[in-house]
Amino acid sequence: MTTQDPRANRHDQAAAGRYEAREADWRNGAIVYQVLVDRFAPSAHLEAKRHLYPAPKRLRDWAEVPTQGQYLEDVKVWSHEIDFWGGDLASTQAHLDHVQGLGVDVLYLNPICSAYTNHKYDALDYQQVSPEYGTREDVKALAADLHGRGMKLVLDGVFNHMGRNAPIFQQAAADAASPYRAWFDFNPAYPSGVRCWYNAQNLPELVMEHPPTREHLYAGPDSVVRSYLRDGIDGWRLDVAHDIGFNVLEDLTQHAHDEKPGSLVVGELWTYPQEWFPSVDGVMNFSTREIILRMVQGKLPVATAARMLNRLIADAGVDNLLKSWLMLDNHDTPRLATTVPDPTLRRLTQLLQFTLPGAPNLYYGSEVGMTGGDDPGMRAPMRWDLVREDQPDLQWTRQLIALRKAQRALRVGDFRLIESTRLLAFERHTDRIGESVFVIANPSSEPVTEVLLLPNSKVMSNAPLRDLLAPGSATPNPLAALLEVSLPPGGVRVLQPDVAPITGYSTYKRVQ
Template sequence: MKVTYNSWQKEYKNPFGAIQANSAVKWSIAIDEPVQEVILWLTKHNESPVAYPMNYDEQTKKYETQVKIGSSGLYNYYFAIKQNDQMQYVDQGLFGQGNLIQDNHDLNQFQLTCYDRKVPRVDWYEQGVVYQIFPDRFANGNPHGEITGRKKNSFIYATQEDDPYYIKNTRGEIIRWDFFGGNLAGIRQKIPYLKKLGVTTIYLNPIFLAISNHRYDTADFMKIDPMLGTEKDLRDLIHALHQNHMHLILDGVFNHVGQDSIYFKAAIKDKNSHYYSWFNFIDYPEKYQSWWGVSSLPEVNKSNPEYQDFIYGENGVLAKWTGMQVDGWRLDVADELPMDFLRNIRTRLMKENCQVMIGEVWEDASNKLVNSKFRPYVAGDNLTGVMNYPVRNFVTNLLTTDEDAAEISIMSKLASLIEHYPSNFLRNCLNNIGTHDTVRIKTVLHDNEKLVAIAFGLMFMLPGVPCIYYGDEAGLIGKKDPDNRRFFPWGHESQSLINKVSAWVKLRKQNKILVTGKIAFMHFNVGVNAIIRYDEKNILIYCFNRTDQDIVLTKDNLKFYCLPDSLVSVVSSALDQVQLAAQSDLIKRKRIAVK
């Protein structure tokens, strides 16, 4: 018995991908032999499965059923086929293709994401390019490089070329923080560089008063860290960015504060302090709940109404800074913030006419479980997008694996993510190949700038907003924290990489297909693959060879995934006999009416 089902093709599942609540979905499955019964089993998370009989359609020659999905949430489905009084099952194979199996144990069920409403599409963000800056490590804008706001029990590096280094005690706790002296004025002075690169939005790691150099240990949410500058410096930066048609996203750290924060110090000094209820003490005052057990980061009681009002109330943190025309927020450890907290933050930002709210979620945000409870991040009423770490995994894995099957599996996993996310949410995701929490992309790829260039190409080809981690485009290296937070190599940049990234930014701005187009994949052999973006009129093909051998593509050996049959011959012809030098890439454009 041959069974055909493909969730990427509308003749089998319509509409494609995630759906909005109160929408109907039509499923069809082709079977080449007579069978007694075909059933679609559909399950909503934590609810009992529901059986939907599928009827044979003489015209389409498929078994079909249509179901109206009434409420948003996480759904899974598979097919059961009865033949000769025996049951067989169809679960998910690679790239949404049906996989016929004999038993229903450990089924790899298909996912159906259902959301309440669409998240907003913000042109400047969706169509732009983001640049992430670790403020202490980018540029010092003071007249003679002087450093203000020096901190107690810390040290400042002698030169900008020094390697970051932590001084820790015997318990592994950092007891001396290190600084280079980057500041807001320096970022403002480097706007011409960023503009020339093609950057349209800056995303800053935390800028509020803190003890550390990373400032995820907030001491006072209402103050700019004096080492970075003043409120006037922030206003000047925002004004300068807007004058250059650029935007600013700030980092909101609302899950925990610093041990030296004004809030926590007040709480441990006096039980009667109104800050006492902001924290969860286990054995007052020495033992308390902290982020991942790190005592220097006391966790805040996010359910406390007073704390919530402090963050998103009329006179709260978000109102103050967003009122300065900040354009968006990235929320640290969003998966540790309660859903009602996220929803109320979103409501506050909407009141401030701020439509960009990106959450730090490292996994597939459509099916994220926290303590076995489903977190509806893509529902439309909280996050507008997430930091797309699966894109980084896709890029680094694809450029380092040595097996055909592994490469195909890596591409299939990304295809699943694309299928799971609502289209607007997907376009809002902040794609990256490196951040302040990961090893530098050049280090991952063993200092090979040709492969780094391919990594950038892959990131720009994928749905979502590309985000460049400061210095990656300049060839900066670095292992895990703190080494991945070196100072920007001014005067020692890799010009070839900068030129490559600039070209990709320009290509993205000139080709809307990279923002709104559909996606498909091609595999030739180990190390030789392609990403294909297409719409009703155009096809853009990005093909790369990461091996150390020159190769020639032949159309008979190309394998396509998620590509409509009507386009296979077009793309095959475009790539036939194409020569790819070792560790190189190329872009092919085709104009065609897609059926």
């Protein structure tokens, strides 16, 4: 017979509601898979589409790798920005079995709106899908397919700027009396006579505060943000959100939520995340990415990295970070296998991505160890030839995703730093001691033995732990909240209290 402690029950019941509420929100701790539609899967109708890539655009063979091009003065873009590989929404949908098989919860697409370049960050018409990719009906079909699989769809919203070829910009530039003139900031003080994002002549910025612009982008009932949400998408990732600012972001986020309660708005913010909530639901967590990578590259001492992570998580708040995307690479950064070429350290890095608070964001191809340096190297077409059951990166990715799905604390738990010096160690925990997960990593090139302090009053002395990465392997036992751990270079342990009774007895019988 188990005896219950009423005082402990009151404490646990108060905490339990927090974790249950987090679990009920699909945005918390979701596993996100990012796709560049042009590069993810070859179209089944490529020949019928060739006319959509007129010169100076070039349609490449799937086996080719993108390389740095030259600046084309007449069209104001680099030649590698108009090299295409021919993927479309239908081909992406045809490969959803792979994405679902990984255990992904959310498919995130880089921009799909009508645009001149391959990256589509230079929109011509937000309400139209780029013809190389398909139509709004294809978006609806993709969303419906994903929902049938229990998954969500998030699109990339590029509302800070458009493309110089956009009809409304061309009209505004040609006619000072145009109703679209005030949509842009024309000023002879700017290098090209209009404010452009980072002075890139192909990317004139929108005046998002201008009421008609605001109405068109997100506030009006038939606005871009709201109409795509009605089409079935589940959220928006906002490009260069730091340039949009707190007030406009908050306004946009509120309208998205009004249209679709529970929808997700994630901002691309290369800043400290603390003050950007609640202007957005989540951020792309570049700060945590930088801390992790610099630590594994030996540029940041482990103890300093631990303090930085602890400070960032405390300042931003776990509830906000659970909705924030934690990525190690994407379309704007070198791929992880290039940044961290050592397989052991790369596995350690990925383990942290899947165990720290957040929503892990997988960039297509990272699950099979694709390499790629600076732009455009990181945007190579998907290596489907590497998708094999014996591929080690794929096996490791699946193991990490399975680990997260099996462990409630990793999905929605709180964060607690474990006192250490040479090892990075932390706990993800809920109200139940049996769900606590202790993550311990040695990012150094030397073996490390260290005594750690586990600051959890429910961890019982001499009670067994189990290794979630290597079930059945020998593990150290805590003694009066201290745990001695030895790890080889690049070694990791993921430990959890074993609360199961042994021959009918458990020291956890009143504190579970």
